[in-house]
Amino acid sequence: MNWAFQNPIRLEGAVRRHFESIGYTAMLTLWRRKRMILALMAVAALAAVVVLLKSEKRYTSNALVQVDFGREDQTGNGRQGGGLSFDVSALVETEARFVRSRAIARQVADALAAAPGGEPVTERRIQDLMRDLTVRNDSRSYLIEIGYTANDPKRAAEITNLFVDTYLRNRSETSFAAARRASDWYAAQMKEARTALEAAENAAGDYRATYNIVDTTADGGALQQQKMRELVSQSNSASLARLNEEARLERANRAVAEGNIPPDIAALPQIQRLIESRETARRQVAELSASSGERHPSVERARALLSETEARLREEVGKSVATISEDVGNARRLEGELEESVRKAKLALIDNKSREAELRTLQGRAEATRSRLKTLTDNYVQSQALSDLKPVVAQVMIAAEPIETPSGPKASLILGLAILGAATLGAGLAFLLERRDTGFHREDEVLPETDCTCLGLVAATTGAAMRLDIAARRETMRGIAASLGLTAFQTSAKTVLVTSALPGEGKSLLVDSLALSLMEMGRSVLIIDASPCSEPDRDTRPALEDMVADTASRRQFLESRRGEPMPVLQRRNANLRNSLPLVVAGHMAPLSVIQRRTGLSEGGAVFANAGIGDLVKEASSKFDVVIIEAPPIMLVADSLILAQVADVVIQAVRWHETPKATVNAALKRLREASVRVHGIVLTGVNMAKYQTYYSFFRSPSTRKFRKYYAAFD
Incomplete structure (x- = not known):
């Protein structure tokens, strides 16, 4: 079937009816198994009631502590110190985490163990104290709510106040020694970084001066590469000229061997004059032979002149071939000199590249040391600002008192969760039983x-x-x-x-x-x-x-x-x-x-x-x-x-x-x-x-x- 031609409204209606049918069938399945689901819910509710009746009542006592940071900005959103801005809500959250820390719980456990009839300090005792402790803070205020849950309301109030007292004592005794130690550490690291930066910069300068490196940027390398390309171009031209001269010499030698005059030599002025003289002598010999006979003295003189002209022509051709040979030798020598120059330029370029790379490595080390020094300087300034801040002052706003009303267990929550879980289990069992039933229903x-x-x-x-x-x-x-x-x-x-x-x-x-x-x-x-x-x-x-x-x-x-x-x-x-x-x-x-x-x-x-x-x-x-x-x-x-x-x-x-x-x-x-x-x-x-x-x-x-x-x- 080609779905491209189907009515989209009809298809949408069919899909909707399909899912409606599935939902309706699922609800009918739950309705058919309603007795099982209701029975499970009743059993779960009864079990929850039994658990509530047997569970021991818990009491929670709370105390309020106000944190005073001493100096606030005008907007109330942050705290200024040393030119830096701090989020007050983050500082309050830090104090709350400090109250919840294991160190405070350990000190409270020690105080309880020191009291008459106190339990010995164990890891389980510390974990129990941390589990029953609740600490809440509001980001819009400086209040921290400290609570503790116990089986006795008086015990809950006592341990809550003990947590508050332990926190206040630790806060009053705590100073900014850690910030001072951090400041001293940053100062020592800054000194080492400055020494390392000076050594790195000196090493880079000495290397540059030793190898006479003026420019390590891309422009300096481009000039050297351009010079290299020019030498290579000249070498290629010399090779081409040498090949031309060798070809010219080969043609001249072949023509001489055949008794001919090479065309490029025949174009020379002196060669042309000799060729014209030879032709003139040949015509005279022919004319005199025709008019006076072969043995006439004038014919003999004309032939002698022709022989002399041809000898001179061969001599000039030989000189021209020798000149071409010299040109071939000069071309070969020039080609060799240019190839040597190219080789030396390549070696120089490779050597210069390696030295520039080494120099850049030295400069990179110096730059990394400079960045580390900047980071250390910023951290040093921040630690100095933190060490200059006033200590956080906290005071008890409301002390913990025994509350006779139980805070747990929450009957409505436990009962609701039990019924909801039983209903979910019953629905799952209903669908499984329906899936297992493979007979005809309708x-x-x-x-x-x-x-x-x-x-x-x-x-x-x-x-x-x-x-x-x-x-x-x-x-x-x-x-x-x-x-x-x-x-x-x-x-x-x-x-x-x-x-x-x-x-x-x-x-x-x-x-x-x-x-x-x-x-x-x-x-x-x-x-x-x-x-x-x-x-x-x-x-x-x-x-x-x-x-x-x-x-x-x-x-x-x-x-x-x-x-x-x-x-x-x-x-x-x-x-x-x-x-x-x-x-x-x-x-x-x-x-x-x-x-x-x-x-x-x-x-x-x-x-x-x-x-x-x-x-x-x-x-x-x-x-x-x-x-x-x-x-x-x-x-x-x-x-x-x-x-x-x-x-x-x-x-x-x-x-x-x-x-x-x-x-x-x-x-x-x-x-x-x-x-x-x-x-x-x-x-x-x-x-x-x-x-x-x-x-x-x-x-x-x-x-x-x-x-x-x-x-x-």
Whole structure:
């Protein structure tokens, strides 16, 4: 489902109804267990009363002490001293903590032990004094309330006044020696810090002067790095120039070896003139040879001139190649010098960095010592201000007196806590018991849990309203018969199989009640009780085993269609004693019963026989309705066999007792055998308790139902 297209208002309403249902169900759970909760609350209240009656009464005596700080500021919020401001409420809280301290309690214990009949001082005695002592102070005033709780009011007043006297004596004897000691300690530490600061600053200065470090900031390092980058750039340029010169020399040597003139050498002026002279001499030789002949003296002179010109040209080319070689050597030398400069610059930079780091470490130590000196100075000033303050003066405003009214135990508090705890425990137990109860509570739970319709509720028989229960059960059976198509106007179903998951589910009561209701509706009914018998039946009437094995006996019994005597039905179900039909005009109601005589061990021989199918088929032709009471499906496999010859299968489930998982397991077993369960009937329903799963009180409609049955039945 795509929730993006859902109506948000509808979703919000559904969520609200869901949580309202959960809350309502929880309240109903508490209401159903109200007797248990009330019983727990009553027991807790009784236990609280017993504890209160047995508890020893406690008395509390209080004294008030006013603390005077001597000098207050104009606003009344603080105290000025030595140029510093102090929070008075914090000082009052300090005095209160001093009263609560173990040292005061120990001195009080010593004073009590020194008195006649006093108890020896032990750790437990000191802890008891601290436990029963109460000290409260108000941040808006200078008052401290000191109280003590004891079993005797006079004892409580005595110990309270002893605490007050001990506190005042300690306060008057206490001076500011601690502040003076702190001031002296701070002075000594300041002196050491100054000496350490001077030594650190001198060490940093000497290091700077030794290594001639001018600037340790980022700017100084940047200048050195810039110089380094320039040297590296020059070295790279020299390497490039050297590579160019070497390439030029290589081209020149290759061209000379091939008898050519390198282009860059041919561009020189003197080389160009020699090349032009060579070309002129060559033309003269060619012209003279053509005009005068090869052996003419002028041709010989022209050739000599050409040879001289070529020799001079080779000489000049050689000089130019030598010049290029010198340029290569100069480039290599310059490259080496620059690389050496770069190496030295790198070493210098690394060395300078390490020295600067060492210098910064020395400077950091000096700065840390300077900060510590500043902190010590501030603390020294504050300790001096505290030592200059006047001692705190305290006086008794109200001495402790014996109070005869007990201060504890508090009856209302103990009783309330006991009742509240019992109610909480009862609520928790109620929810746990409800969680443990896994049976069906309401009719509308059956379909969602089992995918089967709930055909009806069979009320449990109560002695107080037996007649009304019989009337309600009869009408329930008539409704079930109509739902299953068993009435005279409905001929779709002839054979009904009634089974259950476990024994004791009210299956027999359901079968007999349904049969009696059909009988009253004018339908002839045959009950086949296929449940095993625990003891051999001495009845002379034909049993189920006889009907299956003997065809003659079966036909004789079915042809007779005789009604059963009353004792037989009463023996089957004692709850039907008051609901059996009456004899009309000497004719017994058309209701017959075939009971099983043997136990479980003979079940295979009985139900494996094809005669069981013939019995049901022939009985369907003689009786209007055949009701088969089958054994529990979870214990015996007979129900799976009998279900194959039944038109309708219903399952009896004990209300509030049979677990839902067991019911579902039985249904699963039937469905795996291709048996369709047409519905479930809840038996043994306590109608008064059943209403508590819907509302807090009995519904007015229920009273109307009973009134209706009482008036017309």
